Each structure stands twice: as C-alpha cells, then as structure tokens.
Amino acid sequence: MILLPPLIVTWNKKRSPMLESPITPRSRDFAAWYQDVVLQGDMAEPAEIVKGCMVIKPNGYAVWELLQREFDGRFKATGHQNVYFPLLIPQSFLHKEAEHVAGFSPELAVVTIAGGKELEEPYVIRPTSETIIGHFFSRWIQSWRDLPMLVNQWANVMRWELRTRMFLRTTEFLWQEGHTAHATHQEAIEEVLRILDIYAEVAEEVMAMPVIKGVKTQAEKFAGALRSYSIEAMMQNGLALQAGTSHDLGQNFGKAFNVQFQSKEGQLDYVWQTSWGASTRLIGGLIMSHSDDKGLVLPPKLAPVKAVLVPIYRKDHEKGQVLEAAHRIAKDVGAKVDDREEQTPGAKFFHWERLGVPVVLELGPRDLASNNIVLKRRDTAVKEVLPQAELAARLQAALAQMQNDLYGVAKQRLKSNTVVANSIEEVESLLKEVTAEKGGGRFVMAHMKDDPACDARMKEFKATVRCMPLTDEFDGPGKCIITGEPVDRRVVIAKAY
C-alpha cells in the first residue's frame, strides 16, 4: 500500500493529534489519488469477490441518478421513449455484422449452461444492444409511417476488460443506450448530432466539464458504425476521457437484421440507424475534473446534498438555542443539519469536505448573538460571514457561482494544456514533455489524415487520435504531418483513459 504523509494540523496544535490524510496527493500519484477520492468520497468500492466489478454506494448512485434525470429529460424532450431489452443475446446475433463481432468478440462473457443443461446456442451477456434491437426493429418497422423509431434504454452491460478502474472502466457498467431508425441518412445524421449536442450540454452545463465535440477516426470508430462522434474531456492530469459517443450506423445493421420499410413512393429500403451511449464512466470524469487533495468536489447541480449546516455549541442552554435555530434556518434554505451529538464540529467539517458537499454552513452562539451565519464553499475554501436574513439568496448565489467557477477552471485547464504541433517530431516532443515527471498529458493539435496507418503511428507515443473536432479555433486546412497530403483540419492527439 501507499504510505501516506502526515497532514499537519496547525490550527489547534495543543488539542489535535497529528493526523494522516486518507488521500494520496494528486501530484504524487494521480491514480492513487483518484482511487482514494472515490473511496473516501464513499462513491464506490471494488466488488472484491467479483473480478473487475464495483459496488456503487449510495453517495455515488445518487450522483448517477441526478445525471440520469438530466439525460432522461432531454431524451424525452426530443421524442425518445424508454424501453428495455434482454440482458442475454443469442450468440449468432453478434455474428450478423462482421465488424461488430470482430470488435466485441474479445470482451464477451458467454452463457453456455442454464437450468443445468448445456444450451444449444450460447447467449452472450450484452456488451451493447445493437443486434438484439436490430432484430426487433425488423419486426416493428414496415412502413415509413413507423419512422423515425426513437428508443432509449437504461441498462447494464458487460465487457470483459483486462484492466479495470472504478467508474472509468469496469467489467459491468451502467449506461443508457439510445437506438433509432430513420428513413433517410440525412435524418440519421441529424439525430446523431442532436444527441452529441445533448451530451456536450450535460457535460458542460451540468457536470461543469468542458468537452470537445468531434468525429472519431475510422480506426477509432464503433465496431459496425459508418462514423462515430464523441465528446472528449480533459482530466486534471491532462489525459483525455471519452465521455459520450454517438454513432451513425448507416444501413449496416439494417441490412444485417433486415430492417426494411416501404417508402411513400412504395419502394422497399433499409432503415438508417443510430446508436449512442453515455455511462457511469462520466462519474469518473466528474471526479477527475474537479476533486482535490481534500477529497471529492461535486458541482452543485450534481450534488445529492447541496448544503450542510453544522451547529456549534458548548453549554446545554446554547445547544437548545443553536439546534432550534439551525433546524429553522436549514429548513428555509433547504440545507441538511448535521446534528449528530457524537461528533465534534471539526470532525463534521472534514467529513462533508471529503464527500464533496458544495457548501457547509456554520452556526454557533456568536452567530446567534449577531444574527449571522458562516458560509463556506467547498471549491475555494473561503468562509463568509453573512446576515441570516440574506442566507437563502446568498446560498443560491454561491451555488450558482461555484457551478460556473468549476467550469471556468476546467475550461482554462483545457485551454492551457492544448498545444499545436506541425510535425510528427513536434507531436512526440510535446507529448513527452508532460509525460516524464507529471505522469500526465495534454492535447496536441496536428493536421492528420484519417487513415488507420496514421493512427497507428501515435502508438509510438502511447497516444491516440481522440477525435477530429467539429469546430474549434484550430480548424483550418494544412498538410498531414505523416503523409504530407492536404487535410482540412487538425485532430486531437492525446493519451487517454
């Protein structure tokens, strides 16, 4: 295990013992820091008895539920309906689309025995549901009147990964997968981009996590898609995280599963399909975007508890007055009162700090006498003394400001860690510059042809082409740094999770 340095408690030496921080500093070991924050923030823990899986704890699941609500509302507002398909998929289904099976075969878990008997045809535990949904789409769709078909499912999926990290990559994970069918390619493309916008909006406005929207290279696209789009975020160590993907499946699955419709003109044609997904990985991205050495930092919009009030008192008569006021004030502003008697205020401050609660309020005898209250933001650690009468407004303002500030800080980090390269040598040196000491990364923008041979060269730097941005300040034509051929824009090259 990692040895932890003592956290020296300087504010009250005569009363406080030397304490050990339960969290490894980010700067020392980012991976250990991340794991500590997940554990100390009570978000999840390794399932231990089930390889590669995790238990999402109440605090973590509450964040997922808030995220779900944000996505689900937007999906429904754009005409999608929720459905649920089986966890088990006949193995043969996977084989109907050549690229699809090639891409997913290595990571499938297969059920071969059920009810004590060997199955005639094994089932795979879904790694994603394009195939089984294709099968049902072919039964549900006959006419142009049945289109567009817009469905979404909230589900678990399983991919047998060799290397797992909580939230970022586990064998089983939760996600939503949207599946749609359209009469024309144009409509399908519009759908893919509409969803990509929703992903970006939730990431930026709800998670306070800036992203780059882009197109995946052919080498990096979803197995079975014509084109894949993604949003890419940058973590605090400069590594990239794919935070949501939206795929233009063309007619590949339509043909594989015979999903045909009769057009207004009476002609038979295959549907144009899309699929798109965002997973619990987003929570990993959330943690790696905002949290610090003291623990979790949650943006107000995704904090299950937005404010906690810690009452402070000495004597019995103070206790009664403080608690009465604490409950009254907390009720007014929607804060939770931590009135546990067996914990001292100091212990409570540390507790809520680790859990990432955006605002902690302090109320003690001094405040009662002056009609004030103390408000402290999790991200800045700044304490403000303000009149109780102004609390409701000031709390809302503080939460809104914190939401904005978190985004601003992350946006600035993305900007300042994004650099331009005009040759492959420059890509290499720019990537190596940050890898050595920091164990980190950055985004390098370079002109590159969308050709698997070019993607492959990035392996030398342990990097990948994250995406070809749809729009950003690095747009503009140039020559591919590998082939010299003219290309119309720069791509994002980075090390990634």
Added chain:
RNA sequence: CGGGGCGUAGCGCAGCCUGGUAGCGCACCUGCCUUGGGCGCAGGGGGUCGGGAGUUCAAAUCUCCCCGCCCCGACCA
C-alpha cells in the same frame, strides 16, 4: 495476458528474516468530559492470520500449490 505489490479484528498496519501466549492505531461499546477544522481520560468487546497441502513436538512465521485484490504495460465506454 506479462511485470510488480499486497492478503493478519470493520479499516489501516506491525509481527514473518531468526517457528514457541496474535499485537498496535483508528473505528466500535460503557461512563465522565468536551464542542468555531479530525477533543480527552478510564474501562471494554471483537481474529478460521486468503485457502489447501507439506516440514516440525510446535507454523501468521519455513516449503509447495491454489485463489483474490491493487498498481504498471499491450486491448477498450
């Protein structure tokens, strides 16, 4: 799947080299005392030492096998 680390009380660890009564801190229980950033004191409960086999009078400790977890690399939301 390769390399490394680790499995001893709920958690974090010491003990192992050199075999001989299973320990420490936190947490937990009881009481008193404290409360504006991890209070203190006193008393107390809690263990198939990851599993199996072997060596030995005797194994947490030595040998072999197995299992699991974490980290680092090749594949990936």
